[in-house]
Amino acid sequence: MNKIILTLAGAVALAASCQTQEDTALQAKVDEYATFEVKSALIDGLSDKDRQVLNLLREAGKVIDGMFWKQTFGDKEEMDVIDRQAMKDFAMINYGPWDRLEDNAPFVPGYGEKPLGANYYPADMTAEEWEAFDDPDKLSPYTVIRRDENGALKCVWYRDEYREDLDLVCRYLTEAAAITENEGLKNYLTKRVEAFLTDDYFESDLAWMDMKDSQIDVVIGPIESYDDKLNELKTSYECFILLKDEKRSQELAKYVSMLPELQKMLPCPEEYKTFVPGTSSDLNVYDAIYYSGDCNCGSKTIAINLPNDDRVQALKGARRLQLHNSMDAKFGKILLPIGRLLIEPDQQKHLRSEAFFWNVTFHEVAHGLGVKETVNGKGSVDEAMGAEKTTWEEAKADILGLFMVCRLIDMEEIPLISKEDAITTFIAGLVRSVRFGSASSHGKANMMCYNFMKENGAFSRNSDGQYHIDYDKALEAIDAWAGLIIKTQATGDIDFARSFSEKYAVVPEALSADIANVNAHNIPRDIKFDFVW
């Protein structure tokens, strides 16, 4: 008997020590997100009414946060009751029990793999069932799929599924619309309320594009579909509250007017340059003062390009929002320490926050350049590229962004930084992004770029194993890689795209060692926000 009790006590002690070890490991994961105190000097310049508007928007944003929990996981309460602090903190960062930076590996006991369709579909829905489900609304970005009382699939509109939450969001937005003195913002908020209640966002997206002179901006609604890993169809609720940096935005306006000229400079045959980019798009710089929902989970967005609705884009162009304070936070807390660890000392002076800003900004601009229709009758590039679509579009934006920054520096249109700054900061950025895994479209795009540039001599290792960049070869590699991507998109060559990404979207051993080195130095992987305003 005594023996049994002793063994039992031993087992309990062992379990406790395992748990302690596990908690330490989880705390380390929490700490991989550097805390960024979100504030902005721009708030100081706001009127009392504007501050009231901000407070109401934030209240709406909090509700949005709860809605995203429902979409991506279900009942947040299940995570709220976790009594192990590190585990709970990590669940809050990930909006559920799955580690978003580790391909959604579960970390809370009792939870298995994350369903591909999150909570947008019944977890037990089979592919055959989905295929056979005959309802045109099933493809809407604004319906969830549920089961009726007989267990058959049915569509439920977001406006019904999230009714109570939406009523609250609409109340806050209506109140904010009544207070703001900016007509554009008032109109947008009013139309957005209608959109929430009808699941028709078209008019409110137009109103958002028409809103040009409001310092306060808010992106709020079901927007991106990345969280639906089953079909990339269902949109996730999110909210960004932003303050426009008028001075920097005005500086950027000139680049928008240069887009047609930039399109003509692309490193590819003339026949791929016939698309004429619109110049009505906005390119603005903001400080982000609040994130919630989809944009606040796992890895944080530092640039936005909206709206997603092609019909709105055709009529009004798009708005590209550069979130400057979040960029600076990522640069300072992550990119700079990585660069200082991996790049040879002589070249470290080229790691510049300003260069990071330009590279990210022109990534967004680059989405608006290149080829939209295939040149050989395969329809739009998006249609022709199928499952390779996003990977290649992101790869294009990355390299054309860098290409343009370098050209504009040559033309003395971008001040204060050199091509060496842009390239060095870009390469450190490639290494940074690999830490998010190479499975996502962005991850694959980054690996293809890394391996292509390496193969073309853009960088090599010095005797200490650190990166030495050959800037002349890097410039050639940029042109070559950009040219290859444009050609692949222009010809809609999905077979080439697939075989290339199979070969190049892999993490070479030396790079894995770099990442291990970075991890061993406890350099954060991302940021999390502390909203102190």
Ligand SMILES: [Zn+2]
């Ligand atoms: Zn992009």
